[in-house]
Amino acid sequence: MSSATVSYNFPFSHIYVEKKVLGHPRTKAILSRFSKSRVIKIDHYKDVFNRPRQSFRLQKDSPSLILAGNTGASVFHGSPVCQDFGYENFYYTSSCRNCIFDCEYCFLRGMYGSADVVVFVNLEDAFSEVEDLLSKHPVYLCVSFDTDLIALENLTGYVSAWAEFTKGHPDLTIEIRTKSFRKDIFQKIPSCDRVIFAYTISPKEVIGRFEKRTATLAERLSAASCAMEKGFPVRLCFDPVIYLPDWKKAYTELIEEVKGSIDLSRIKDVSIGTFRISSEYMKKLRKDLPGSSLCQFPFENHNGVMEYPDNLRNDMECTLVTLLQSSISQEKIFLATF
Amino acid sequence: MFYIVCALAAEARPLISALSLRKDDHACPYDTYFSEDSTCVLVLSGMGNVAASSAASYLLTRFGFRPDRDFLLNFGSCAGSIPGLYLIHKITDEVTGRVFYPDMLYDLSSCGLPLSSEKALVTVPKVISSLPDPDLLYEMEASGIFQAASRFCPPHRMIFLKYVSDSGEEDPKNITSALLTERAMEQLPHVLSVLEYLGKEECPEELIDEDLYISTCLGLRLSETMRHELRQLFFYAKASGQDIESILSGLASEEKIPARSKKEGKEVINVIRDRLL
Ligand code: SF4
Numbered sequence: 001m002s003s004a005t006v007s008y009n010f011p012f013s014h015i016y017v018e019k020k021v022l023g024h025p026r027t028k029a030i031l032s033r034f035s036k037s038r039v040i041k042i043d044h045y046k047d048v049f050n051r052p053r054q055s056f057r058l059q060k061d062s063p064s065l066i067l068a069g070n071t072g073a074s075v076f077h078g079s080p081v082c083q084d085f086g087y088e089n090f091y092y093t094s095s096c097r098n099c100i101f102d103c104e105y106c107f108l109r110g111m112y113g114s115a116d117v118v119v120f121v122n123l124e125d126a127f128s129e130v131e132d133l134l135s136k137h138p139v140y141l142c143v144s145f146d147t148d149l150i151a152l153e154n155l156t157g158y159v160s161a162w163a164e165f166t167k168g169h170p171d172l173t174i175e176i177r178t179k180s181f182r183k184d185i186f187q188k189i190p191s192c193d194r195v196i197f198a199y200t201i202s203p204k205e206v207i208g209r210f211e212k213r214t215a216t217l218a219e220r221l222s223a224a225s226c227a228m229e230k231g232f233p234v235r236l237c238f239d240p241v242i243y244l245p246d247w248k249k250a251y252t253e254l255i256e257e258v259k260g261s262i263d264l265s266r267i268k269d270v271s272i273g274t275f276r277i278s279s280e281y282m283k284k285l286r287k288d289l290p291g292s293s294l295c296q297f298p299f300e301n302h303n304g305v306m307e308y309p310d311n312l313r314n315d316m317e318c319t320l321v322t323l324l325q326s327s328i329s330q331e332k333i334f335l336a337t338f
Numbered sequence: 339m340f341y342i343v344c345a346l347a348a349e350a351r352p353l354i355s356a357l358s359l360r361k362d363d364h365a366c367p368y369d370t371y372f373s374e375d376s377t378c379v380l381v382l383s384g385m386g387n388v389a390a391s392s393a394a395s396y397l398l399t400r401f402g403f404r405p406d407r408d409f410l411l412n413f414g415s416c417a418g419s420i421p422g423l424y425l426i427h428k429i430t431d432e433v434t435g436r437v438f439y440p441d442m443l444y445d446l447s448s449c450g451l452p453l454s455s456e457k458a459l460v461t462v463p464k465v466i467s468s469l470p471d472p473d474l475l476y477e478m479e480a481s482g483i484f485q486a487a488s489r490f491c492p493p494h495r496m497i498f499l500k501y502v503s504d505s506g507e508e509d510p511k512n513i514t515s516a517l518l519t520e521r522a523m524e525q526l527p528h529v530l531s532v533l534e535y536l537g538k539e540e541c542p543e544e545l546i547d548e549d550l551y552i553s554t555c556l557g558l559r560l561s562e563t564m565r566h567e568l569r570q571l572f573f574y575a576k577a578s579g580q581d582i583e584s585i586l587s588g589l590a591s592e593e594k595i596p597a598r599s600k601k602e603g604k605e606v607i608n609v610i611r612d613r614l615l
């Protein structure tokens with residue numbers, strides 16, 4: 001990876017490993033894949049991850065990998081800016097932090113000071129936490145929350161592990177949100193109607209300009225179809241809806257393409273939400289990406305959440321709903337409200 | 339610009355000479371050297387962590403380190419088992435136990451510093467007589483420099499280059515100035531190559547035309563909050579490839595700029611927004 005003038009090290013050229021997980025089987029398995037990387041032993045992942053003044057933007061091109069053991073909680077209540085799809089006990093879990101894709105609008109850019117990818121190798125501890133919750137009530141869990149877990153599947157195997165775990169726990173439903181093209185995963189894991197694959201669906205222009213390294217629209221739709229074929233529920237997320245000067249045309253064409261490629265009657269549900277982010281995160285996004293028209297858009301601050309102006313937001317949401325409701329019943333359309 | 343910290347003149351001499359650095363004759367608390375084209379400033383900190391930390395703070399504050407385009411380089415000698423020049427990826431302060439990690443973003447293999455040239459280093463309070471761990475390097479300044487610099491400098495813009503001068507000495511007097519200079523001289527081509535290579539990095543573009551922004555704020559009689567709004571519109575115009583200057587000159591010819599009141603100024607901001615979206 002290089003700018004016009006200097007080169008950066010290859011992704012995962014440096015792998016930081018907490019001393020306490022050096023002997024963990026997952027650590028060993030992951031390290032065996034990276035014979036050319038430098039392995040640096042560390043005491044705690046935060047010594048690297050929380051360094052002051054890191055460049056998220058540059059690290060995105062050359063992220064390091066950090067292998068750690070999560071000692072705190074790893075299952076959390078869902079945030080109000082996330083959709084709960086009517087599930088009462090809505091949680092997310094963080095077995096990996098950061099993502100190998102590079103979306104300009106990604107909230108992780110605001111949430112973390114580093115773009116280095118952290119993998120917590122002690123996934124079984126997260127399983128225990130979920131089992132504790134399941135002993136009290138059913139659980140709806142987003143497992144691909146602060147990462148794209150499918151994009152990391154070759155490295156971690158966590159999608160398969162969560163799917164297996166879910167299959168064995170009837171009160172657990174998981175959502176795996178992704179922008180990946182991978183279909184092989186559906187051959188590997190047992191089909192289950194409580195393992196929801198949620199595809200973020202964006203117009204080609206948005207993918208090309210703002211969702212670097214992610215799958216194309218056709219690839220996402222093809223992967224979504226494949227998931228349905230194999231018996232998994234599929235959610236289509238028109239979220240975030242992004243402003244473009246000709247957004248109406250872009251989203252109209254998008255919905256046409258979706259209708260032409262996917263049997264919408266078999267979709268579990270769709271979510272619609274215009275881009276929104278906390279004002280604190282937005283400050284960091286704007287600093288990190290001063291040349292991004294998406295981040296520099298003159299958003300309005302509504303109680304600490306940066307959003308498109310009301311009239312634009314309503315227009316975008318109504319347009320999407322109108323375009324979709326001829327093919328999907330109303331109760332399957334979830335609007336982001338908080 | 340490169341901000342270079344060396345502990346001793348003997349370590350810095352080959353660099354000072356190769357870069358034709360000139361000593362600053364004004365009263366400086368540290369011996370300080372400049373390149374004629376102002377692309378390099380080098381300070382001699384003296385030995386030890388405290389001296390190095392103060393010198394680094396002095397250097398970065400006194401000469402206006404810019405974190406988006408400048409680099410801090412610490413070049414110096416160390417004890418180690420295998421002679422050579424090393425790029426440091428981990429610095430442990432032996433006294434406090436604290437550990438620091440420069441961010442190893444740049445690929446310096448074309449400067450003779452491939453990944454295999456990286457090592458971890460321990461900053462110790464005095465010259466060591468033998469190597470406690472032959473895989474590590476030992477010296478007396480890096481942790482102080484890292485700590486002081488991390489207040490100003492992103493971790494990927496701190497480069498620690500250490501050359502092995504000895505493998506631990508019972509008698510520090512055996513590490514002579516001549517030896518330090520000779521070993522530094524051997525590594526000079528690599529260090530110059532790093533400076534030349536990193537010096538090629540493109541500087542970030544000026545974000546917005548500050549003069550135009552300020553004159554527009556004045557012309558529109560804007561309050562502080564409205565100035566922020568306008569600034570964001572300048573950023574958006576630049577990022578979305580629109581010409582704010584022609585929008586503003588259009589508004590001037592429509593006699594909307596200058597505004598006669600804050601209220602009028604606010605209305606003009608709304609017009610600018612509408613024209614941009
Ligand atoms: S795919 Fe999701 S997690 Fe990954 S960069 Fe994009 S928005 Fe962030």
